[in-house]
Amino acid sequence: MTLTIRPEEKSDFEKVGELTREAFWNLYRPGCDEHYLAHTMRDHPDFLGDLAHVAVLDGVIVGSILYMKSHVQNERDEQIETATFGPLCVDPRLQRQGIGTQLIEHTKRLVIGKGYPAIIILGDPHNYCKHGFKNGKDFNISSTDGRFPLGLLVLELKKGVFEDHRWRFKECAAYELDPEKVEAYDRRFPGKEKEHRYSQELFGMMIRAYLD
Ligand SMILES: CC(C)(COP(=O)(O)OP(=O)(O)OC[C@H]1O[C@@H](n2cnc3c(N)ncnc32)[C@H](O)[C@@H]1OP(=O)(O)O)[C@@H](O)C(=O)NCCC(=O)NCCS
Numbered sequence: 001m002t003l004t005i006r007p008e009e010k011s012d013f014e015k016v017g018e019l020t021r022e023a024f025w026n027l028y029r030p031g032c033d034e035h036y037l038a039h040t041m042r043d044h045p046d047f048l049g050d051l052a053h054v055a056v057l058d059g060v061i062v063g064s065i066l067y068m069k070s071h072v073q074n075e076r077d078e079q080i081e082t083a084t085f086g087p088l089c090v091d092p093r094l095q096r097q098g099i100g101t102q103l104i105e106h107t108k109r110l111v112i113g114k115g116y117p118a119i120i121i122l123g124d125p126h127n128y129c130k131h132g133f134k135n136g137k138d139f140n141i142s143s144t145d146g147r148f149p150l151g152l153l154v155l156e157l158k159k160g161v162f163e164d165h166r167w168r169f170k171e172c173a174a175y176e177l178d179p180e181k182v183e184a185y186d187r188r189f190p191g192k193e194k195e196h197r198y199s200q201e202l203f204g205m206m207i208r209a210y211l212d
Contacts, residue, residue, distance in 0.1 A: 001058060003099065005106040008052035008064070013042070016054065016064045021189055023089035028203040030194035033182040034087040037175065038066055044174040046070075048083060051107050051114075055090070055099050062091040065103040067111075068174060070120055072141055072167040080161065083116045084171065086123065104131050108155070117158035120169055122151050124206060131155065137211045141167040150209035 008016065017035045024032035041047050048067040055063030070084040085107070090099045108131075111119055120141070121128070136142060136152035139162040143149055152169060156162070 003062075003102065004056045005053055005102055006056060007050065008054050008066075012054055012061055013039075015061045018189070019061060019064055019091060020087050020089050021186075021192075023092055024087065025192060026195050026197050027199050029200055030196060031186065031192070033177050033179070034089070035189070036182045036185040037177060038064070038087055039185060040177075041066060041068060041174045044068065044172070046172045046174065048114075051083065051085075051110055053103060053107050055103055057094070057099075062094050063099045063103050064089055065107055067107070068172045070169065070172055072120070072162070072169045074165040074167050076165075078165075080117060080167075082118045082120045082169075083111045083114075084121055085119065086121055086175075088123075100127070101131070108157075112157050117156070117161040119155040119157065121153050122149065122171060123153055124151060124203075125153060128153050128155075135211055136169065139167070140165065141169050144168050144170050148211040149207070150211065151206055 017039060020038050021032060021035035024034040042049070046069040048069060051067035053065050054061045065085050065088045067083050067085045070082045071079045072082060073079045088100060088103060108119065133153040133155045135148065135150070136154050137148040139154050139156065141152065141154055141162060143152060146168070
């Protein structure tokens with residue numbers, strides 16, 4: 001079994017879409033929209049194409065990570081450009097075997113090489129604390145409303161870069177999806193049952209949870 005992490009190519013797009021749909025289906029909501037997100041973000045001006053990578057196991061794509069530019073802005077309206085990943089996914093049959101870790105670690109080195117001082121994501125802390133992510137509150141980075149969502153996670157790559165200021169993070173508009181377009185895009189894929197799962201309740205609690 002040989003696992004390779006390599007840059008995503010155009011010929012991978014279809015397979016990455018299928019994989020993303022499989023990995024996210026019914027996880028955070030009945031059905032999912034992350035495969036449509038992957039499809040649309042590649043055309044967005046903030047897409048960081050050179051950071052898009054796939055994990056390939058014995059010639060088969062089993063993992064994917066996609067990045068966008070993002071930024072934080074402080075109380076003086078000064079901005080710092082940051083990198084944001086997502087969707088990140090691994091074939092459900094191969095999760096918890098280190099593939100996601102390899103995708104993060106490999107691309108993290110590239111993000112450092114590009115000079116970004118931090119990776120900032122909205123995600124489940126369970127998946128990311130292991131990789132050194134901390135809550136935005138630890139760096140005084142809030143969402144645009146000034147609150148500190150549990151899932152606003154920051155991996156500081158240049159020590160002290162956020163010191164002495166209050167910052168607000170706004171996810172790239174590419175992450176805001178039109179549900180009708182998601183549905184229309186999903187019809188290109190084989191039919192799949194939408195179901196209610198307890199993981200959706202957990203997710204619903206997480207996105208309503210804030211740090212004091
Ligand atoms: C999240 C995901 C990309 C991680 O990839 P992976 O290959 O499974 O990850 P790894 O095996 O490298 O590491 C998994 C680690 O995540 C953490 N983790 C993941 N799920 C967890 C959970 N439910 N509870 C606690 N820790 C969890 C653990 O630290 C775990 O490490 P361990 O197995 O050594 O304890 C993959 O599970 C996935 O595709 N999930 C579905 C899609 C998704 O949720 N993507 C992320 C959106 S926030």
